[in-house]
Amino acid sequence: MEKFTGKVWVLGDDIDTDIIIPTEYLALPTVEDMKQYGFSPLRPELAGQIHEGDIIVAGKNFGCGSSREQAPEIIKALKVKCVIAKSYARIFFRNSINNGLLLIENSEIQDAVKEGDEITVTLGECIEHNGRTYPVASLPDNLMDILRAGGLVKAMQQRNGLHS
Numbered sequence: 001m002e003k004f005t006g007k008v009w010v011l012g013d014d015i016d017t018d019i020i021i022p023t024e025y026l027a028l029p030t031v032e033d034m035k036q037y038g039f040s041p042l043r044p045e046l047a048g049q050i051h052e053g054d055i056i057v058a059g060k061n062f063g064c065g066s067s068r069e070q071a072p073e074i075i076k077a078l079k080v081k082c083v084i085a086k087s088y089a090r091i092f093f094r095n096s097i098n099n100g101l102l103l104i105e106n107s108e109i110q111d112a113v114k115e116g117d118e119i120t121v122t123l124g125e126c127i128e129h130n131g132r133t134y135p136v137a138s139l140p141d142n143l144m145d146i147l148r149a150g151g152l153v154k155a156m157q158q159r160n161g162l163h164s
Helices: 031-037 070-077 090-098 141-149 152-159
Strands: 003-010 055-058 082-085 102-105 118-122 126-129 132-135
Touching: 031 070, 055 118, 070 090, 082 118, 090 102, 090 141, 141 152
Parallel strands: 003 055, 055 082, 082 102
Antiparallel strands: 003 118, 118 126, 126 132
C-alpha cells in the first residue's frame, strides 16, 4: 500500500477551473509557463509557495466550472501529491485521473486541518492527522493503473507495449 506524508494547503468550496488557472493564461505556450498563475485569483502567492509533495485539502465541488484539461495539469505541474476534497466536479475528476493527478474524496478532513499541518495518506485506507484516522475509499484498479502510469496516454502506451 502506498503511503505518503505532505504539508497541507487549505482551500474552500467551489474552487472552479477559472481559479485553478484563469482563462487569460491559457494562451501561454506550455503548462510550465502557466503554473505560476495557478490559483492566482484566490491567492496570487500560492503557486510560488507550494512545494513538491504538498497536499491540497478543499471543500465541496472542487474543479467545477468549464472543462479545461489545463486545470489538473497545473496542479500536477506544481508537484502537488494529491488533492483531498469533500467532492469533485465530475469532468474535473476524470480529467485529473486522465492526467495522472490523484484525487481523494473525504468529507471530514477539511474541517479538521489547518494550513501548514502535515497529514499522512495510506492509499485506499485512511488519512492520518493529529492521531486521528479518516477512512478513504479505494479507487478502482483501472483508475489506479492510469494514475500509476502517470496518466491515460502513458497507461495505454504501456498496455500496448509502446514507449513515449
